[in-house]
Amino acid sequence: MTPVRHMLGTIGRAAFLALVLGFFALPLLWLASAPFDAHPSITASVPEFTLANFRALLDNPYALGSLRNSLIQACGSAALVVTLAALAAYALSRARVPGRDALLYVLLLLSSVVTGTAAMVPLFELATRLNLIDTHLGVVLTLSGGLLPAAIFILKDFMDATPTSYEESARVFGASPGQVLRHVVIPLVRPGLATIAVWAVAGVWGSFLQPFILLRDPDKAPGAVILYTLYTEGGAPRLDVISAFSLLYSLPVVVMYVFVSRRYGFRFHGGIKR
Amino acid sequence: MARAESGTLGRRPAVGFVLPALVLIGVFLVFPALWTVYLGLTDYRLTGLAAADPQVVGAANYAEALGDERFRTSLWLTVQFVLGSAVLGQAVLGFAIAWALRDRRGPLKSLTEGLVLLAWILPSSVVAFLWIALLDRDGGTLNAILHTPGFAWLLDHPMASIIVFNVWRGTAFSMMLYGAALENVPPSHLETARLAGASTLQQLRDVVLPHIKGHVLTNLLLITLWTFNDFTAFQLTAGGPEGRSEILPVYIYNVAMSGGRLGFGAAVSFLVLVVNLVLAFGYLRLLRSRGEVRPS
Amino acid sequence: MIALRGLTKEFPGGVRAVDSLDLEIGDGEFFALLGPSGCGKTTLLRTIAGLETPTSGRIEIGGVDVTGTPPGRRDVAMVFQDYALFPHMDVTANIAYPLRIRKVPRAGREAKAAETASRLSLSELLDRRPGQLSGGQQQRVALARAVACHPKAFLFDEPLSNLDARLRLEARTFLKRLQRELAVTTVFVTHDQSEALALADRIAVMSAGRITQLGTPSEVFRRPATTFVASFIGSTPMNLLPGVAKDGVLRVAGAEFPLPDGAPEGEVLYGLRPEYADLTTREPGEKGAFPGKVAVVENLGTAHLVTLECTDHLLQVVVPEGAEPPPGTAAWAVPRPGRALLYRDDTLVGGA
Ligand SMILES: Nc1ncnc2c1ncn2[C@@H]1O[C@H](COP(=O)(O)OP(=O)(O)OP(=O)(O)O)[C@@H](O)[C@H]1O
Numbered sequence: 021m022t023p024v025r026h027m028l029g030t031i032g033r034a035a036f037l038a039l040v041l042g043f044f045a046l047p048l049l050w051l052a053s054a055p056f057d058a059h060p061s062i063t064a065s066v067p068e069f070t071l072a073n074f075r076a077l078l079d080n081p082y083a084l085g086s087l088r089n090s091l092i093q094a095c096g097s098a099a100l101v102v103t104l105a106a107l108a109a110y111a112l113s114r115a116r117v118p119g120r121d122a123l124l125y126v127l128l129l130l131s132s133v134v135t136g137t138a139a140m141v142p143l144f145e146l147a148t149r150l151n152l153i154d155t156h157l158g159v160v161l162t163l164s165g166g167l168l169p170a171a172i173f174i175l176k177d178f179m180d181a182t183p184t185s186y187e188e189s190a191r192v193f194g195a196s197p198g199q200v201l202r203h204v205v206i207p208l209v210r211p212g213l214a215t216i217a218v219w220a221v222a223g224v225w226g227s228f229l230q231p232f233i234l235l236r237d238p239d240k241a242p243g244a245v246i247l248y249t250l251y252t253e254g255g256a257p258r259l260d261v262i263s264a265f266s267l268l269y270s271l272p273v274v275v276m277y278v279f280v281s282r283r284y285g286f287r288f289h290g291g292i293k294r
Numbered sequence: 295m296a297r298a299e300s301g302t303l304g305r306r307p308a309v310g311f312v313l314p315a316l317v318l319i320g321v322f323l324v325f326p327a328l329w330t331v332y333l334g335l336t337d338y339r340l341t342g343l344a345a346a347d348p349q350v351v352g353a354a355n356y357a358e359a360l361g362d363e364r365f366r367t368s369l370w371l372t373v374q375f376v377l378g379s380a381v382l383g384q385a386v387l388g389f390a391i392a393w394a395l396r397d398r399r400g401p402l403k404s405l406t407e408g409l410v411l412l413a414w415i416l417p418s419s420v421v422a423f424l425w426i427a428l429l430d431r432d433g434g435t436l437n438a439i440l441h442t443p444g445f446a447w448l449l450d451h452p453m454a455s456i457i458v459f460n461v462w463r464g465t466a467f468s469m470m471l472y473g474a475a476l477e478n479v480p481p482s483h484l485e486t487a488r489l490a491g492a493s494t495l496q497q498l499r500d501v502v503l504p505h506i507k508g509h510v511l512t513n514l515l516l517i518t519l520w521t522f523n524d525f526t527a528f529q530l531t532a533g534g535p536e537g538r539s540e541i542l543p544v545y546i547y548n549v550a551m552s553g554g555r556l557g558f559g560a561a562v563s564f565l566v567l568v569v570n571l572v573l574a575f576g577y578l579r580l581l582r583s584r585g586e587v588r589p590s
Numbered sequence: 591m592i593a594l595r596g597l598t599k600e601f602p603g604g605v606r607a608v609d610s611l612d613l614e615i616g617d618g619e620f621f622a623l624l625g626p627s628g629c630g631k632t633t634l635l636r637t638i639a640g641l642e643t644p645t646s647g648r649i650e651i652g653g654v655d656v657t658g659t660p661p662g663r664r665d666v667a668m669v670f671q672d673y674a675l676f677p678h679m680d681v682t683a684n685i686a687y688p689l690r691i692r693k694v695p696r697a698g699r700e701a702k703a704a705e706t707a708s709r710l711s712l713s714e715l716l717d718r719r720p721g722q723l724s725g726g727q728q729q730r731v732a733l734a735r736a737v738a739c740h741p742k743a744f745l746f747d748e749p750l751s752n753l754d755a756r757l758r759l760e761a762r763t764f765l766k767r768l769q770r771e772l773a774v775t776t777v778f779v780t781h782d783q784s785e786a787l788a789l790a791d792r793i794a795v796m797s798a799g800r801i802t803q804l805g806t807p808s809e810v811f812r813r814p815a816t817t818f819v820a821s822f823i824g825s826t827p828m829n830l831l832p833g834v835a836k837d838g839v840l841r842v843a844g845a846e847f848p849l850p851d852g853a854p855e856g857e858v859l860y861g862l863r864p865e866y867a868d869l870t871t872r873e874p875g876e877k878g879a880f881p882g883k884v885a886v887v888e889n890l891g892t893a894h895l896v897t898l899e900c901t902d903h904l905l906q907v908v909v910p911e912g913a914e915p916p917p918g919t920a921a922w923a924v925p926r927p928g929r930a931l932l933y934r935d936d937t938l939v940g941g942a
């Protein structure tokens with residue numbers, strides 16, 4: 021490559037990355053400024069600094085509780101999804117099952133049906149018959165069902181990418197399938213599990229429809245549902261509380277992401293580097 | 295790695311490992327999904343007589359949907375949405391970012407990845423608010439920056455708005471997937487191509503693409519499916535104005551929830567599934583025809 | 591003792607990687623499985639370990655039929671070609687892993703790991719992860735992990751092939767000493783004939799899933815049972831020249847030898863190792879020498895490999911340092927008595 025071309029390449033790359041940074045940062049500005057603004061408007065601007073918005077939020081009886089509910093539902097679903105998906109993905113990756121890729125894809129397609137609006141009545145009926153209405157468990161199980169196929173799909177790629185000789189070595193030393201999984205496979209694909217956990221938490225954290233349908237009691241409602249109650253009687257959004265709540269409501273997922281990516285790395289495929 | 299195929303796990307533990315997931319999927323996914331598919335064959339309504347005693351109407355819902363101008367418009371808008379925001383937007387931009395960052399280390403990389411990922415993990419209702427604030431006609435940040443006060447992005451260009459929005463929202467997944475895929479491309483292959491004088495495009499086509507085909511397939515399958523069913527756009531435009539951004543999930547919501555016609559909505563959901571299936575075969579053909587696809 | 595009876599492993603798709611194989615390996619024996627790539631060595635070893643289920647046949651270890659026993663209960667230790675050290679565990683944890691499975695308490699297994707490590711000169715490295723070790727160190731950790739669990743047998747799959755040539759010689763000596771000390775039955779897979787010759791008490795030469803020859807290194811080296819073994823064993827391949835035996839005389843490439851008693855007549859292949867011939871530039875009086883012209887001289891360090899152009903054929907001879915003739919000279923290769931071998935239909939039919 022000639023020096024000129026090389027330089028053009030470098031400049032082009034820098035310009036491209038600058039554009040990307042701008043594009044992804046721009047919409048986030050409002051979230052950083054409005055919650056602290058005494059007179060929040062739609063425009064992101066240098067705020068007239070105040071914490072009054074957060075105080076206003078405390079007056080709402082459901083605001084903080086809803087974050088706890090979100091936490092319970094998100095952690096419950098993530099734990100369930102990661103555990104079950106890891107087991108299933110490992111088995112599907114290591115044992116010969118005819119037509120497993122087609123099966124996984126069909127499940128993936130069906131998962132798009134149950135997460136859509138048309139499935140809300142069947143889900144509601146199902147939860148009613150299983151006595152799961154108004155319980156966190158009902159939300160957790162319903163959401164996990166929708167997340168599992170994609171989680172298995174993604175994790176299976178991780179498992180396929182890890183050499184089997186580690187497991188075989190452990191087996192020759194007498195490890196049972198459960199021990200192989202705990203001692204060898206799980207540590208090897210830990211970044212994958214962490215990625216799926218973050219993905220599941222983020223998915224549950226944002227879901228509105230299922231908890232909206234399955235929970236009657238506002239004391240159990242998660243943040244996504246409560247956010248839609250923060251309107252004035254006239255139906256206009258109360259920007260002061262909404263901005264403050266949006267920030268509070270977003271923070272846990274961001275903190276979790278930062279923690280996980282520091283600790284395990286946040287990426288797909290490949291397991292850990294030797 | 296060929297050994298993986300020969301089955302390093304006995305049948306019995308394998309079944310034991312899959313079973314819990316299968317039970318949960320069976321009860322909370324397959325069962326309600328099939329129920330929904332069944333509802334698509336009835337005239338089930340949220341309220342009224344057909345709510346208490348729905349009748350099986352066979353393929354009537356499907357015939358009606360296919361004959362409905364609004365459905366066809368919606369389908370066409372969805373195709374634009376998926377092609378524009380998922381295939382061209384997320385996949386291409388995600389790959390480009392991964393490619394630009396592939397041999398970088400340090401703060402620029404973490405900052406870029408962090409921002410892109412932030413757009414992905416923030417709750418959708420918050421994200422919707424952010425974009426409403428960004429695109430607002432009177433006080434929107436974008437108008438303030440571009441000095442175009444009063445320009446109504448969401449009203450005048452609703453499809454373009456939700457497409458750009460969805461690119462912003464979902465690029466992270468493709469970026470991460472391709473980032474990992476690019477790590478698997480042996481550097482020596484790229485260097486060989488570069489020494490032979492291949493341009494960047496030639497390198498991408500001849501060296502990179504064959505290595506990441508399996509990832510491309512996984513990526514396209516998942517983001518197409520997710521975008522087809524993405525409901526967040528509803529919170530930006532609610533399908534309006536005049537149905538000009540009424541993509542299928544919004545259409546289903548409007549007929550099933552607002553219009554109360556659940557059976558019809560379920561039928562449309564199933565049609566979406568069929569379209570996805572067709573697209574999946576398309577991707578498979580496209581990538582298979584150019585050589586072997588990593589089974590993934 | 592390891593005994594294999596009629597062992598067959600057929601993969602889906604019809605590849606017979608191991609084909610009705612019978613074999614007995616004695617207690618404390620260092621046994622090498624030698625063969626070219628793809629002949630089924632790894633498959634055989636994995637079948638012994640229990641990682642593959644045989645299609646038919648039986649496996650006995652220490653007199654017990656283990657054909658249906660899962661891998662962990664066979665009391666064998668295996669070292670994989672890529673060592674398969676767990677990347678997320680340090681050296682101590684890796685070495686102690688078999689003991690962890692046996693529920694040895696932590697203190698006990700760490701002491702055992704330290705003791706084994708010091709025996710294999712790994713004491714300095716106990717806290718490192720496999721990623722921070724050189725290839726030779728990784729290989730020793732893998733050995734230590736196998737040693738630490740005191741198995742009935744070691745199974746090694748090309749444990750030296752990832753090392754560079756120099757390190758490989760060192761590791762070879764080390765391995766042989768270790769095996770002598772421990773006196774544990776060892777099955778060692780390799781495609782390097784010199785490794786097998788140097789290490790093993792006995793060698794099984796494999797080809798296409800079957801054993802072509804079984805014997806001590808010197809038996810296999812001196813009297814290869816087939817032309818396949820003949821061309822496979824030895825650092826310089828054996829000369830194999832077509833000849834005709836008739837009326838008690840063997841005629842090969844311009845030379846004539848009396849046919850030994852009992853040797854069959856007709857067309858044969860005459861096999862002679864390059865080390866078992868002497869080169870002379872003075873014409874010998876008798877006919878028992880191959881006349882030719884020196885075509886190529888290759889330096890082997892302490893000796894030279896001379897390629898002689900005989901009538902219609904090439905013949906290679908190893909000559910000692912300083913005795914090599916310049917290319918182009920006329921020379922005669924005289925086989926040492928009793929060292930040549932005769933093959934018909936690829937099998938050994940006699941000596942000459
Ligand atoms: N899992 C498998 N499925 C199908 N065929 C296989 C499998 N594993 C090995 N084979 C085939 O069995 C034969 C023997 O393979 P094996 O790995 O035992 O050879 P090897 O002697 O160890 O070779 P190398 O020296 O290259 O390691 C080969 O033809 C190989 O292609």
Ligand SMILES: [Mg+2]
Binds near residue numbers: 631632633
């Ligand atoms: Mg092998």
